[in-house]
Amino acid sequence: xxxxxxxxxxxxxxxxxxxxxxxxxxxxxxxxxxxxxxxxxxxxxxxxxxxxxxxxxxxxxxxxxxxxxxxxxxxxxxxxxxxxxxxxxxxxxxxxxxxxxxxxxxxxxxxxxxxxxxxxxxxxxxxxxxxxxxxxxxxxxxxxxxxxxxxxxxxxxxxxxxxxxxxxxxxxxxxxxxxxxxxxxxxxxxxxxxxxxxxxxxxxxxxxxxxxxxxxxxxxxxxxxxxxxxxxxxxxxxxxxxxxxxxxxxxxxxxxxxxxxxxxxxxxxxxxxxxxxxxxxxxxxxxxxxxxxxxxxxxxxxxxxxxxxxxxxxxxxxxxxxxxxxxxxxxxxxxxxxxxxxxxxxxxxxxxxxxxxxxxxxxxxxxxxxxxxxxxxxxxxxxxxxxxxxxxxxxxxxxxxxxxxxxxxxxxxxxxxxxxxxxxxxxxxxxxxxxxxxxxxxxxxxxxxxxxxxxxxxxxxxxxxxxxxxxxxxxxxxxxxxxxxxxxxxxxxxxxxxxxxxxxxxxxxxxxxxxxxxxxxxxxxxxxxxxxxxxxxxxxxxxxxxxxx
RNA sequence: GCCGCCUUAGCUCAGUGGAUUAGAGCACUUGUCUUCGGAACAAGGGGUCGUGGGUUCAAGUCCCUCAGGCGGUACCA
Numbered sequence: 001x002x003x004x005x006x007x008x009x010x011x012x013x014x015x016x017x018x019x020x021x022x023x024x025x026x027x028x029x030x031x032x033x034x035x036x037x038x039x040x041x042x043x044x045x046x047x048x049x050x051x052x053x054x055x056x057x058x059x060x061x062x063x064x065x066x067x068x069x070x071x072x073x074x075x076x077x078x079x080x081x082x083x084x085x086x087x088x089x090x091x092x093x094x095x096x097x098x099x100x101x102x103x104x105x106x107x108x109x110x111x112x113x114x115x116x117x118x119x120x121x122x123x124x125x126x127x128x129x130x131x132x133x134x135x136x137x138x139x140x141x142x143x144x145x146x147x148x149x150x151x152x153x154x155x156x157x158x159x160x161x162x163x164x165x166x167x168x169x170x171x172x173x174x175x176x177x178x179x180x181x182x183x184x185x186x187x188x189x190x191x192x193x194x195x196x197x198x199x200x201x202x203x204x205x206x207x208x209x210x211x212x213x214x215x216x217x218x219x220x221x222x223x224x225x226x227x228x229x230x231x232x233x234x235x236x237x238x239x240x241x242x243x244x245x246x247x248x249x250x251x252x253x254x255x256x257x258x259x260x261x262x263x264x265x266x267x268x269x270x271x272x273x274x275x276x277x278x279x280x281x282x283x284x285x286x287x288x289x290x291x292x293x294x295x296x297x298x299x300x301x302x303x304x305x306x307x308x309x310x311x312x313x314x315x316x317x318x319x320x321x322x323x324x325x326x327x328x329x330x331x332x333x334x335x336x337x338x339x340x341x342x343x344x345x346x347x348x349x350x351x352x353x354x355x356x357x358x359x360x361x362x363x364x365x366x367x368x369x370x371x372x373x374x375x376x377x378x379x380x381x382x383x384x385x386x387x388x389x390x391x392x393x394x395x396x397x398x399x400x401x402x403x404x405x406x407x408x409x410x411x412x413x414x415x416x417x418x419x420x421x422x423x424x425x426x427x428x429x430x431x432x433x434x435x436x437x438x439x440x441x442x443x444x445x446x447x448x449x450x451x452x453x454x455x456x457x458x459x460x461x462x463x464x465x466x467x468x469x470x471x472x473x474x475x476x477x478x479x480x481x482x483x484x485x486x487x488x489x490x491x492x493x494x495x496x497x498x499x500x501x502x503x504x505x506x507x508x509x510x511x512x513x514x515x516x517x518x519x520x521x522x523x524x525x526x527x528x529x530x531x532x533x534x535x536x537x538x539x540x541x542x543x544x545x546x547x548x549x
Numbered sequence: 550g551c552c553g554c555c556u557u558a559g560c561u562c563a564g565u566g567g568a569u570u571a572g573a574g575c576a577c578u579u580g581u582c583u584u585c586g587g588a589a590c591a592a593g594g595g596g597u598c599g600u601g602g603g604u605u606c607a608a609g610u611c612c613c614u615c616a617g618g619c620g621g622u623a624c625c626a
Contacts, residue, residue, distance in 0.1 A: 025565075045567055051606080058606080080568050081606070167625065286624055297552080300624040310626050340553070340621050414562070418554080419619080421561060426575070430588040433574045440588050448585060496563065499573080506589060515585040
């Protein structure tokens with residue numbers, strides 16, 4: 001594809017007076033029934049684009065281009081309104097096959113993030129609260145995006161930001177103190193949050209006590225106090241929470257380099273906000289950023305009591321991350337409910353540190369919905385815990401590797417951005433667009449390879465059947481898919497590709513005998529490249545392939 | 550109210566302005582093969598791409614209208 005593209009660009013710049021940045025697109029041709037013997041492998045719509053620019057008939061333009069196109073046996077035809085179709089000789093496919101077989105990584109490499117230092121921040125759970133299904137999603141998504149950047153040559157630092165102080169902590173500790181437990185556990189913390197929230201909502205005196213407790217906890221955290229029962233319980237709860245997070249991430253195969261507790265960036269955020277009174281003027285006793293001037297809305301960065309809000313903490317976080325890593329890019333992955341919030345925060349920082357904002361990318365995802373619109377509320381405690389999903393799928397598949405594959409694929413196959421539905425039954429289905437189906441096809445391919453003979457393939461003189469052409473076309477497009485997935489930070493493109501590839505492989509496998517066939521050696525190479533592609537793509541989704549299943 | 554996002558098959562979703570007839574999976578109907586690991590493959594039914602306009606040689610895709618849904622909208626995040 002690259003070869004066709006560069007050849008075309010050369011021809012077009014020779015023939016026509018077009019802007020230097022005029023781009024040429026070559027795409028896989030749709031598999032139409034051909035009217036003649038021509039098999040369209042790839043196509044370009046460049047003639048129609050040029051027609052508009054040059055005010056010429058697109059088919060005429062196409063004729064001029066194809067007349068000059070004479071490259072290594074690639075034949076062309078003009079179709080429809082002015083598409084140029086390309087038919088590649090078998091040797092082109094078999095050469096690519098050989099390349100992928102001998103050095104897969106080199107032939108699918110991408111340099112988009114070469115020598116780039118990237119910080120990815122995701123998951124962001126709050127200590128003293130339970131991990132729910134949304135954390136499962138964002139953790140898996142963040143890991144996959146991190147791997148995409150690593151694949152493209154980047155060095156990735158995975159970090160995690162969470163509220164170790166704040167009203168949710170006060171509510172939890174309020175209920176915990178009332179129970180007067182000797183050695184509370186993470187389960188007690190979860191229950192206490194529900195109780196504390198109810199007390200806060202229903203009981204005015206409790207509410208006042210919790211607000212007061214919040215300030216005390218702020219002090220405990222900021223001054224690192226350990227001298228009271230409350231302080232000891234606070235630190236114990238924090239420790240339990242981070243251990244609980246670590247356990248969960250270990251199960252998912254995600255490793256964070258650093259946790260940024262909210263309290264660790266608060267003072268820096270406060271200081272920066274105070275240093276820029278022209279950006280954060282006083283209003284009603286608070287320091288605010290007037291987003292209306294930029295088509296956004298006003299938000300409070302330092303409240304009436306002089307405490308930094310999350311806005312100021314996010315300011316502190318961005319600067320702290322930059323101090324710690326001197327990043328080329330900071331990717332922040334969160335739910336889409338804070339899109340406008342983040343716009344305001346970044347717009348304010350842009351006023352005095354535009355370089356930092358230019359290097360920041362905010363990616364958002366939607367909520368995870370369960371089939372049948374089951375309602376979830378963390379306040380009432382009747383939501384789905386992340387570990388419940390893990391446990392349920394593990395129990396149903398009877399295997400940790402399969403369970404993770406089912407869950408990860410089930411979540412990553414959707415385009416990031418909107419709300420998605422996660423169906424446990426569908427995720428563990430052995431048929432259809434599921435992680436299990438993909439794993440099976442990869443395992444089967446590996447098994448075939450383990451029992452084929454090692455005779456030397458003769459690909460140079462090998463004639464491909466139509467199923468093999470289609471399979472090899474898919475091999476050729478993998479690199480393009482990866483590039484797009486990196487550019488758009490879109491794991492679902494890889495998921496879609498892999499499913500398509502697995503289906504194509506099954507069709508190939510149905511009609512092309514491997515073991516015992518006279519072409520066993522050549523076809524074993526195709527099976528091997530399929531297996532390598534699956535392993536590579538699934539790895540980018542954070543999915544491992546078992547030996548057997 | 551204002552700002553943003555969403556609406557594609559019964560359900561869940563893909564779909565860089567391009568290909569007769571808009572694609573998958575699930576579910577449904579029917580077939581293939583004495584299985585290289587059948588957890589397979591093939592065929593079929595099922596769509597006014599929310600509505601109405603506009604731009605374009607070409608619109609599910611871009612612009613506008615309206616309807617429905619979701620999120621945000623000053624001291625939670």
